[in-house]
Amino acid sequence: MGPAPAGAQNRGAAGEPEVMELALEGTGKEGKKESSKKHALAGSPVEGFLQPVKLSRAELYKEPTxxxxxxxxxxxxxxxxxxxxxxxxxxxxEVRLPEKKKERIDAFLREVNQRVLKVPSTPKTELTDQTWLPAGVRVPLHQVPYTVKGCFHFLPPAQVTVVGSYLLGTCVRPDINVDMAVTMPREILQDKDGLNQRYFRKRALYLAHLAHHLGQDPFFGSIRFSYTRGCHLKPSLLLRPHGKDERLVTVRLHPCPPPDFFRPCRLLPSKNNVRSAWYRGQSPPGDGSPEPPTPHYNAWVLQDVTLESHVQLLSTVLGSALGLRDGVALLKVWLRQRELDKGLGGFSGFLVSMLVVFLVSTRKIHTTMSGYQVLRSVLQFLATTDLTVNGISLCLSSDPSLPALADFHQAFPVVFLDSSGYLNLCADVTASTYHQVQHEARLSMALLDGRADDRFQLLLMTPKPMIRAFDHVLHLHPLSRLQAACHRLKLWPELQDLGGDYVSAALGSLTTLLEQGLGSRLHLLAHSRPPVSEWDISQDPPKHRDSGTLTLGLLLRPEGLTSVLELGPEANQPEAADFRQFWGSRSELRRFQDGAIREAVVWEAASMAQKRLIPHQVVTHLLALHANIPDTCVHYVGGLLDALIQSPKETSNTGEEALAAAVRCYDDLSRLLWGLEGLPLTVSAVQGAHPVLRYTEVFPPTPVRPAYSFYEQFRERASLLPRPDKPCPAYVEPMTVVCHLEGSGQWPQDAEAIRRVRAAFQLRLAELLTQQHGLQCRATATHTDVLKDGFVFRVRVACQREPQILREMRSPEGMISLRDTPASLRLERDTRHLPLLTSALHGLQQQHPAFSGVARLAKRWVRAQLLGEGFTDESLDLLVAALFLHPEPFTPPSSPQVGFLRFLFLVSTFDWKNNPLIVNLNNELTVEEQGEIRSGFLATRTELPIMVIVTPQDRKNSVWTQDGPLPQVLQQLVVLAAEALPVLEKQLMDPRGPGDIRTVFRPPLDMYDVLIRLSPRHIPRHRQAVDSPAASFCRGLLSEPGPSSLMPVLGYDPPQLYLAQLREAFGDLALFFYDQHGGEVIGVLWKPSSFQPQPFKASNTKGRMVMSQGGELVMVPNVEAILEDLAVLGEGLVQAVEARSERWTV
Amino acid sequence: MVARRRKRGERDSEQGIPSPPGYSAIPIKFSEKQQAFHYLYVREHRVREGTKSSWPQKRTLFVLNVPPYCTEECLSRLFSPCGPVQSVGLQEKPELADSPKEPKSKFFHPTPIPGFQVAYVVFQKPGGVSAALVLKGPLLVSTESHPVKSGIHKWISDYTDSVPDPEALRVEVDTFMEAYDKRIAEEEAKAKEKEGVPDEEGWVKVTRRGRRPVLPRTEAASLRVLERERRKRARKELLNFYAWQHRETKMEHLAQLRKKFEEDKQRIELMRAQRKFRPY
Structure with missing residues (x-):
C-alpha cells in the first residue's frame, strides 16, 4: 500500500495544528480512511468501509419467527x-412525501380552495375587449390572430378539486406539485367555444383574472404562470406558499370546462376545429378542399375534459394497492433519471400511471405485486411493444361509433387511448421520444437480467443527461430559424393545429429527415423537449423562440461509421429520382467495380476522426437543403475534444492511423522473428507489451530519421548520443515486445544462469536480425533494440520457467514450495500479464473503434492534472475498458467525447473503498465468479491496494494498482474529476459554443508547496503540452523519414531522469507531480508526516539534520539545503525553484 | 520556516553544530554557489565483539547522510586531508554483517539511482579516522579543480555509459556460463558418485535420477496427494441422509440468509450515509 498516508500521522499531532497544510484536499478524509483501516483490524465499526459481518452463533441459529x-x-x-x-x-x-409535510400541504390546499372560490365576478365583455383586465397582469397566451368571436365574464369556479399524483400518493420528491382542477361555470362558455381557440382564450382570461386577485393576497409567496405540460395554448397558474414554506409545494391551477360541455364526437382526431379562414386571415378558398384536421388541438381540449375521470380511474386502480403505487413512484424516478418526463411531449408520470392501469386491466400486472415487479413488468412491456405501430387502448366498450385505432395512428405518431376511447394520451409524444423510452427500457431490461450486484444503482440512481448518453449532440440555435424551416417543409396545417408552435411542428419532420439521412450510421436519434418555462403574471408569455435551444442527440452505430459512401439505387430505377431529390447536389452518378452504375453520395473523410464526424456533414447538408437551416445555426458537438489527442503538427486525424501504422510495423517484425533461422530455440510467440500496441498511447510514435549533425556520433557502437550544447533531442520510446521461445529442458536451473543465457539469446537475436534482414539492432543483457522503418522496438526474450524458478523456496526439510517474491511478480507481470492485457485490449479496439480515442483522452487528462505518474498506464486503460465492457446503463461509447465524459463520471463516483472494479475482458467471468470475487474482496480488503481492478487473468492481486496510486493521489483525482465533469458538460451543452475546451485540462497549481520550473530547451516533448507552444526547439529530426544506420537516442527524457533522481533522494519527504506531455513545471508536496521532528536514527537520516528542540536532539528535514539540491540535481534543466513558503511554516 | 532556520543557523555558528551523541557533524555542500549545508554525521566504525564486519576496525569511518551527488571518488578526495584513504564504500543502508561482496556485473546489475546514502571510508592508518572526526569543513563536493557533473551533463554521460558494448557482454556471458557448466557438472558427478551409497547411518538417498524415479518433493505434489485423499473421503460421505442432517442444512441455509441480510443492511447503512438514495 505504499507509505502510510500523511494525514494519519498529522491527525495524531494535535499539539501543532498548523504544522503543514494537509497535503492534498481531502487528505484528511484519507487519513481517516487509513486510520479506519487500522481500526477495522481491531474490529470496531468505522465509517466508509464495509466490515465483515460477525454474528454470534446464537443469533445465527436461533429459531426463526x-x-x-x-x-x-x-x-x-x-x-x-x-x-x-x-x-x-x-x-x-427518500422520495415519498413525509406525513408532516403532507399535513402542511393539506392546510395550504384548503386555504387555496377557499380563496379561489371567493374571487369576485366581472361584467360581460367581448373576448377581444380586454381593457377590463387590470394593469398588473397580462394574458398568459399568444393571441394570434387576435380577433375572435365570443363574450367572456368571470364567475367564481363551480368546483375546485385536487387531481393528479398528490391525491394518489404517487408524487415523488424533489418537486412536489399539486394539480387542482378549477371547473369553470357553464355560464361563461358559449356554444361554439370549441372552435378557433375560443375555449383556450377564455381559459387564459379566466386564469388572468384569478391570478390578479390571488396576486393581491399576501398569503401566497409567489404567483406565476406556466404552461400545462409545455402546451402553448394551455397556461396554468402556479401558487406557492409564503415564507419558509415557499419550496414546500407548488399548486398548479388548471381551469377546465364543466363535464359534458363538449361533445366528444366533435373532437375526433379527423375533425377540424381551427378554421383556415380564421387562422390565416384569408377568405375561404372556395375550391372545396377540405379543412385540415386538428388532432392535437382536439386532444388538448379533451385533456381538460377528462381530467377528473382519469383521476377517478387511477384512484380506483392504484388506491388500494401499495405495490402499484410504489411501482409508479419507481417508474417516475426511472424516467426522471433519463430526462424523459419533462416538457411538451415528455413521457410523464401521468402516462406511466395510465400504463400501469392498462397493464392491470390486461392482467399483466397483479395488484399484489411489489413495486420492483411493477417496474419490471412495465419496462418489459415498453421494451417489447411499439406503440408507434400497434397502439393500445384502455377503452373496453365495443361501441361501433367510437373511432378506430387506425384513425389515431394516422393523426399521431404514438397511440395510447384512454378509457373514453376519444383521447390519445400520448398525443404530444413524438415518435423519437417513444423510441428513446423503448431504447431505455430495453437497456434496463438487459441490465436487470444480466448484472447481479449493482443494478439498483445503475437503474435508478445513475442520471443519464443527454450529453453523457449520446455520442454526438447538436444544438439548433437560434430557434427562430425553425419558423422558416416550417415554411420550407410546408407544415402549415401542423402550425394551424399547434397554434403556431413552430418548434413542435418542425420537430417531427426534422427527426424523420435526419433519421433517413443518417441511415446505417444511426442507432437512435433523440431530441430534447423544450423546458416548461415559468413567468411572472405581469409579463407576456415567452415566445417560442425563447424556449431555449433544440438539442438533438445521436447514438451512433460504430460499424456504420467507417463508410464514406451512401449507396443509392441504380441510375435507371425510379427510386433514383427520389435519391437525387433527397441528397440534392451531393448525389452523383458513379460507376462501381461490379459494373453497376448507381447514384451515390461520397463524403470527404480520410481519417478515422473525420469519418466519425460524417454525421456532421450529413446533418448540415440535409438541414440546409431541406429545412433552410444554415450551418451557422447548427452547433455540432462531436469532435471538440479531438484537438487534445491530435499530434502537435497533424490536425486532420486523431492518431488512429499513426497507431495502426506502428502496429503494422510490429506485425512485420513479429513475422521476421518467427521466421528467424539460426536461433538455438525457435520463436514460439511474439506478443506486444506496449501501450502503442494496444492503441492507447496518447501520442503515437512517428517514424524517426535523425539528423546526424545534431548528435554526438558513437560510430563503433552504431549509436547517436545527445549533445550538451544542443536542445534535448526528440524523445523516442522503444515499444516493448515480448518474444517467447519454444520450451526446452536445456535451460539452466538457476536464476543467475538463466539471465546469462537470456542475454546470449538477445545478442544472437540482434546478430541474426542484422544478418538476415539488415535491421539496425543493439543488444543489452535484458533486451534487444531493433530499428525498423523508423520505429524502435525493444524485444525481450522470455523464459517460461524463469518466474517459477524465482519463486522456488526450499524449506529446511528439503520440500520445494513456490512463494511469490517481488522479483517473480515483476517478471510475471512483464512477461505474462502485460502481453495478455495488451492483446485483450487490442481485441477490444477491434470491437469498439472509439476505445483508442477514449483511453487516450482519459490518460491525457490524468497526466495533464500532473497525476499521471501515480497510476500505471495499464490501470487507466482498464478503467476505460470498463466503460466499454460494462457500459450500463449506457451503451458502449462510439465517440471519444462521450467516453471521456463517462470516464470522468466513473472516476468521480466509483466507491473504491468497498468495491473492486471488475473488468470482464472477453467475458470470461461468469456472474457467480464475479460474486465470489466481490465477497473475497471484502474479506481481504485490508491487504489490497486502495484501487482494485480485477480482470479474468488477475482475479486476486490487482497487479496494475499494487504500486499505486497512493490514497491521496486517487482522492485528488476523484475530486478533480468531480469538478471537471460539470464544467465540461456545461461547455459542451452551451449552444453558443463551448468556449475554451482546454479549461478542464489545465491543472490547479496553487496546492503545491514548491514549484520547479523547467527549461523548455530540455523538455523533448514540449510541443505536446496542453497549450501547445507557438515555437519550440528543433529536436534533430529530418522531416522525410528514411533509413538510418545509427540508432537514435532512445528513451532520453531529462525531466523523467530528473524525477527519478528526486524520488530516490527525497521520496520519503515529498511527492512529485509532473505532466510527461510537455509539462513545464514539477509540483512538489511535502509529506506532513516526515516533517514531524523525530528522534535520531542511523537508518533515517536522509536529507535531515539534527537540531535541539526543547533540550532534546531531534531530526528535521533540512529544507533549505533540499531546496538548493533541487536546483543542483537538475542543473541545466531547472529554471527556477519557487518555494511557496506561505503555504508551510515550522 | 526559512526565517527561523536562518536564525538558528547563526546560533549554530556560535555554539557549534548539534550532532547526535557519538557522532560529529561535518557541513557539506555542492559548490561555492550554494548557501545551505547538508550535514554528514560521522563516527568510527565499530561492531560488537564477535560479529564479523567486512570493514576493518579502527581504520574505518562511518558516514551518514551522504547527498546523492556525492560519489565515492568525491568522498575519497574530501577525506584525504585527514590521511590517505584506502577505499570508500557507498551503500543505501548501514549494514553491519555485510553480505559477501561479489564483484557485480555491470551488465546484469545496473547501478541504482543514488539517493541519500551511507558511506564507509577506510583509511590506510587509524589516525585518519580521528582526524576526520574533528574535521570542521565545510566540504565542497564540486570544485573548480574537480568538477562533479550534475543535471544535463550527468544524464548525457549516463546515457553514453548505458550504450552497451555487445562484445564485452558476450565475453562475460561466456565466462560465466563456462564456470556455471563446470560447477553443475561437478555437482552432478558428486551426486552420481553418492547414488545408492548408504551414508554412515545406513540411509540411502533416493533421487529422481535413479532407475525408478519417485515423486518430486514439492509442495504442489504433496497438495495434490492430499486433495485426492480428501475427494476419496468425500465420495463415501452421506449427505442429507439422517433427519438431523436435513435439519442442519435447512438451518445452515437460514443462517446464510441471515448473514447476507445483515451484510446488506450494513451496505444500506453505508449508502444512506453517503446519501446514495437521493435520485436528485
Missing amino acids: NEELTRLRETESLFHSSLLRLQVEELLK
Whole structure:
C-alpha cells in the first residue's frame, strides 16, 4: 500500500495544528480512511468501509419467527435479493412525501380552495375587449390572430378539486406539485367555444383574472404562470406558499370546462376545429378542399375534459394497492433519471400511471405485486411493444361509433387511448421520444437480467443527461430559424393545429429527415423537449423562440461509421429520382467495380476522426437543403475534444492511423522473428507489451530519421548520443515486445544462469536480425533494440520457467514450495500479464473503434492534472475498458467525447473503498465468479491496494494498482474529476459554443508547496503540452523519414531522469507531480508526516539534520539545503525553484 | 520556516553544530554557489565483539547522510586531508554483517539511482579516522579543480555509459556460463558418485535420477496427494441422509440468509450515509 498516508500521522499531532497544510484536499478524509483501516483490524465499526459481518452463533441459529420467514419468502418471490429489496425501500422512503409535510400541504390546499372560490365576478365583455383586465397582469397566451368571436365574464369556479399524483400518493420528491382542477361555470362558455381557440382564450382570461386577485393576497409567496405540460395554448397558474414554506409545494391551477360541455364526437382526431379562414386571415378558398384536421388541438381540449375521470380511474386502480403505487413512484424516478418526463411531449408520470392501469386491466400486472415487479413488468412491456405501430387502448366498450385505432395512428405518431376511447394520451409524444423510452427500457431490461450486484444503482440512481448518453449532440440555435424551416417543409396545417408552435411542428419532420439521412450510421436519434418555462403574471408569455435551444442527440452505430459512401439505387430505377431529390447536389452518378452504375453520395473523410464526424456533414447538408437551416445555426458537438489527442503538427486525424501504422510495423517484425533461422530455440510467440500496441498511447510514435549533425556520433557502437550544447533531442520510446521461445529442458536451473543465457539469446537475436534482414539492432543483457522503418522496438526474450524458478523456496526439510517474491511478480507481470492485457485490449479496439480515442483522452487528462505518474498506464486503460465492457446503463461509447465524459463520471463516483472494479475482458467471468470475487474482496480488503481492478487473468492481486496510486493521489483525482465533469458538460451543452475546451485540462497549481520550473530547451516533448507552444526547439529530426544506420537516442527524457533522481533522494519527504506531455513545471508536496521532528536514527537520516528542540536532539528535514539540491540535481534543466513558503511554516 | 532556520543557523555558528551523541557533524555542500549545508554525521566504525564486519576496525569511518551527488571518488578526495584513504564504500543502508561482496556485473546489475546514502571510508592508518572526526569543513563536493557533473551533463554521460558494448557482454556471458557448466557438472558427478551409497547411518538417498524415479518433493505434489485423499473421503460421505442432517442444512441455509441480510443492511447503512438514495 505504499507509505502510510500523511494525514494519519498529522491527525495524531494535535499539539501543532498548523504544522503543514494537509497535503492534498481531502487528505484528511484519507487519513481517516487509513486510520479506519487500522481500526477495522481491531474490529470496531468505522465509517466508509464495509466490515465483515460477525454474528454470534446464537443469533445465527436461533429459531426463526413467523414474520422473519414470511419476509424471507417474500424477498425471494417479490424481489431479486434482499439487498435490492432494502435498496428499493430506502429509495421510496427518500422520495415519498413525509406525513408532516403532507399535513402542511393539506392546510395550504384548503386555504387555496377557499380563496379561489371567493374571487369576485366581472361584467360581460367581448373576448377581444380586454381593457377590463387590470394593469398588473397580462394574458398568459399568444393571441394570434387576435380577433375572435365570443363574450367572456368571470364567475367564481363551480368546483375546485385536487387531481393528479398528490391525491394518489404517487408524487415523488424533489418537486412536489399539486394539480387542482378549477371547473369553470357553464355560464361563461358559449356554444361554439370549441372552435378557433375560443375555449383556450377564455381559459387564459379566466386564469388572468384569478391570478390578479390571488396576486393581491399576501398569503401566497409567489404567483406565476406556466404552461400545462409545455402546451402553448394551455397556461396554468402556479401558487406557492409564503415564507419558509415557499419550496414546500407548488399548486398548479388548471381551469377546465364543466363535464359534458363538449361533445366528444366533435373532437375526433379527423375533425377540424381551427378554421383556415380564421387562422390565416384569408377568405375561404372556395375550391372545396377540405379543412385540415386538428388532432392535437382536439386532444388538448379533451385533456381538460377528462381530467377528473382519469383521476377517478387511477384512484380506483392504484388506491388500494401499495405495490402499484410504489411501482409508479419507481417508474417516475426511472424516467426522471433519463430526462424523459419533462416538457411538451415528455413521457410523464401521468402516462406511466395510465400504463400501469392498462397493464392491470390486461392482467399483466397483479395488484399484489411489489413495486420492483411493477417496474419490471412495465419496462418489459415498453421494451417489447411499439406503440408507434400497434397502439393500445384502455377503452373496453365495443361501441361501433367510437373511432378506430387506425384513425389515431394516422393523426399521431404514438397511440395510447384512454378509457373514453376519444383521447390519445400520448398525443404530444413524438415518435423519437417513444423510441428513446423503448431504447431505455430495453437497456434496463438487459441490465436487470444480466448484472447481479449493482443494478439498483445503475437503474435508478445513475442520471443519464443527454450529453453523457449520446455520442454526438447538436444544438439548433437560434430557434427562430425553425419558423422558416416550417415554411420550407410546408407544415402549415401542423402550425394551424399547434397554434403556431413552430418548434413542435418542425420537430417531427426534422427527426424523420435526419433519421433517413443518417441511415446505417444511426442507432437512435433523440431530441430534447423544450423546458416548461415559468413567468411572472405581469409579463407576456415567452415566445417560442425563447424556449431555449433544440438539442438533438445521436447514438451512433460504430460499424456504420467507417463508410464514406451512401449507396443509392441504380441510375435507371425510379427510386433514383427520389435519391437525387433527397441528397440534392451531393448525389452523383458513379460507376462501381461490379459494373453497376448507381447514384451515390461520397463524403470527404480520410481519417478515422473525420469519418466519425460524417454525421456532421450529413446533418448540415440535409438541414440546409431541406429545412433552410444554415450551418451557422447548427452547433455540432462531436469532435471538440479531438484537438487534445491530435499530434502537435497533424490536425486532420486523431492518431488512429499513426497507431495502426506502428502496429503494422510490429506485425512485420513479429513475422521476421518467427521466421528467424539460426536461433538455438525457435520463436514460439511474439506478443506486444506496449501501450502503442494496444492503441492507447496518447501520442503515437512517428517514424524517426535523425539528423546526424545534431548528435554526438558513437560510430563503433552504431549509436547517436545527445549533445550538451544542443536542445534535448526528440524523445523516442522503444515499444516493448515480448518474444517467447519454444520450451526446452536445456535451460539452466538457476536464476543467475538463466539471465546469462537470456542475454546470449538477445545478442544472437540482434546478430541474426542484422544478418538476415539488415535491421539496425543493439543488444543489452535484458533486451534487444531493433530499428525498423523508423520505429524502435525493444524485444525481450522470455523464459517460461524463469518466474517459477524465482519463486522456488526450499524449506529446511528439503520440500520445494513456490512463494511469490517481488522479483517473480515483476517478471510475471512483464512477461505474462502485460502481453495478455495488451492483446485483450487490442481485441477490444477491434470491437469498439472509439476505445483508442477514449483511453487516450482519459490518460491525457490524468497526466495533464500532473497525476499521471501515480497510476500505471495499464490501470487507466482498464478503467476505460470498463466503460466499454460494462457500459450500463449506457451503451458502449462510439465517440471519444462521450467516453471521456463517462470516464470522468466513473472516476468521480466509483466507491473504491468497498468495491473492486471488475473488468470482464472477453467475458470470461461468469456472474457467480464475479460474486465470489466481490465477497473475497471484502474479506481481504485490508491487504489490497486502495484501487482494485480485477480482470479474468488477475482475479486476486490487482497487479496494475499494487504500486499505486497512493490514497491521496486517487482522492485528488476523484475530486478533480468531480469538478471537471460539470464544467465540461456545461461547455459542451452551451449552444453558443463551448468556449475554451482546454479549461478542464489545465491543472490547479496553487496546492503545491514548491514549484520547479523547467527549461523548455530540455523538455523533448514540449510541443505536446496542453497549450501547445507557438515555437519550440528543433529536436534533430529530418522531416522525410528514411533509413538510418545509427540508432537514435532512445528513451532520453531529462525531466523523467530528473524525477527519478528526486524520488530516490527525497521520496520519503515529498511527492512529485509532473505532466510527461510537455509539462513545464514539477509540483512538489511535502509529506506532513516526515516533517514531524523525530528522534535520531542511523537508518533515517536522509536529507535531515539534527537540531535541539526543547533540550532534546531531534531530526528535521533540512529544507533549505533540499531546496538548493533541487536546483543542483537538475542543473541545466531547472529554471527556477519557487518555494511557496506561505503555504508551510515550522 | 526559512526565517527561523536562518536564525538558528547563526546560533549554530556560535555554539557549534548539534550532532547526535557519538557522532560529529561535518557541513557539506555542492559548490561555492550554494548557501545551505547538508550535514554528514560521522563516527568510527565499530561492531560488537564477535560479529564479523567486512570493514576493518579502527581504520574505518562511518558516514551518514551522504547527498546523492556525492560519489565515492568525491568522498575519497574530501577525506584525504585527514590521511590517505584506502577505499570508500557507498551503500543505501548501514549494514553491519555485510553480505559477501561479489564483484557485480555491470551488465546484469545496473547501478541504482543514488539517493541519500551511507558511506564507509577506510583509511590506510587509524589516525585518519580521528582526524576526520574533528574535521570542521565545510566540504565542497564540486570544485573548480574537480568538477562533479550534475543535471544535463550527468544524464548525457549516463546515457553514453548505458550504450552497451555487445562484445564485452558476450565475453562475460561466456565466462560465466563456462564456470556455471563446470560447477553443475561437478555437482552432478558428486551426486552420481553418492547414488545408492548408504551414508554412515545406513540411509540411502533416493533421487529422481535413479532407475525408478519417485515423486518430486514439492509442495504442489504433496497438495495434490492430499486433495485426492480428501475427494476419496468425500465420495463415501452421506449427505442429507439422517433427519438431523436435513435439519442442519435447512438451518445452515437460514443462517446464510441471515448473514447476507445483515451484510446488506450494513451496505444500506453505508449508502444512506453517503446519501446514495437521493435520485436528485
